[in-house]
Amino acid sequence: MALRLHTVAARQGLAWLRAAFATYAKRPLGLTMLFVVFLFSAILVLALPYVGQIVVMGSLPLLSLGYMIATRAVLGGGTAQPGHLVEGLRGDTRRRAALLQLSAVYALATVVILLLADAVDGGRFERVQLLLATPERTPSENAELDALLADDRLTWGLVVRFGLAALLAIPFWHAPALVHWGGQGVLQSLFSSTLAVWRNRGAMTVYVVAWVGMIALFSVAVGALFGLLGTRQLAGLVALPAGLMFTCVFYVSLYFTFVDVFGGDGADGRDALHRPPPPGTLSDS
Template sequence: MGLRLQPVAPAQGWRWLRQGLQLWLQRPLSFVGLFVFFLFTVLLLMALVPFLGGPLGMALLPMLSLGFMIASKSALAGGPVHIGQLAEGLRHPVPSQRKAQWLLCGAYALGTMLVITLADWVDAGTFEDLQREMAAAGADGKPSAKLDAILADPRLVQGMLVRIGLAGLLSVPFWHAPALVHWGGQGALQALFSSTLALWRTRGAFLLYLVGWMGVMLVAGVLFSLLAAVTGASQLLGLMTLPIGLAFSAAFYASLWFSFADTFGGSPDTPAA
């Protein structure tokens, strides 16, 4: 695939979102299955490999985005969507490209660990305390005074801002990088630079794209909340939270191919790699 950075109009951001939803609706179970399989793999690693399971799971995240791009590209060409596509980047026939993907995975895991460590230092452990207290409150249904104190601690907000801000910055160089290695044959460092440059030049479209996804999820949440309030089926809403979250996550990842194809001139009609 010949790749060249293309000018992208801001309005394309909304189009990427719409195309991702349309593609997901064609293969909803297949795309959700990809995402569920990835989550299961990460949880299995965390359970079977103490201490290293978490970092290993985070290292696989670049392959999740690439796997969904490969699956989306395949689906658009009438091909299959299957779990083997999640590992396709690490099984590339060109050794240098396989090595570059492993380097990206390692760099992403290291970057994520640094973000978590810094955020934990900023919030002084209040985020972990919050998780424990929320789990305890969920078990007996009674909020505790300690939970109220944690929520009122300003360090919790500071730590969350650090997590969200640094995680967002970390995602910029990795957004297109795995795809640039896989289809463009770029090295790891070149792909990270190209991805950063591409997102900067298409920042208008990506801002609309991300805001659009947040808006769609917010509207869906409000509609389901209103439905639960009108029907009195609040427990049903709680049961639906997980499948709704999985569906939106799968649709979001399915839309990544369109942002890459428009940004670098890859044709969505070409056969899957």
């Protein structure tokens, strides 16, 4: 397939977000239901003893690819369907095997990261999550939470947990799409993805900063609005659907980060944000 690595301008990071929101607005229900279906499936899988959590973690590369396939369908005038989540596994045997191997590697790496983080913070992160989820904490629990938040081991555990997770995202950012549309093998796709993220680190930095800034501004605005209304406890009613929307838009944006960086030669690559790539550039098979 005619995939060629391009280095794009830093401002493209914002263009990816704009394109993702515009695409989501075309089929909000279908693209949201895609993630809802994944969530319900994950809940069922998590009920499996021992392997449930590992299987769910390993399914995240397939989720990102499924959203990219669905996004391409929406741009072509179609709809997002739950079948897009497993469409990558319907290809030829070699690509299916490569995608399953990617999923296994991702799950294994995630487990290692979680074990390392737990070893560093001694389970403090899980305890903080439990306390924060408690609606009415006792004075002793509030004191415990304050002590945990001031604990250096929790801080270093968070650094390990999120720092290594961010590093892991780099080789897997484009890898599923490179396997599905580019026919690359596991190691080649991981290397190509890492190289693409590095060469386009300016655009990726703008992309990440834009996401963080947008979510922070939204949180501040919602908090301020409900604070003025004296109903701060109702902010969660807005936070839940907004979080779902932002998650879906994020997964939609992955398609644009891919086609803009790995588009075909000349105009085919540069126009990737405005129309689906031509059949000779990216195929659905």
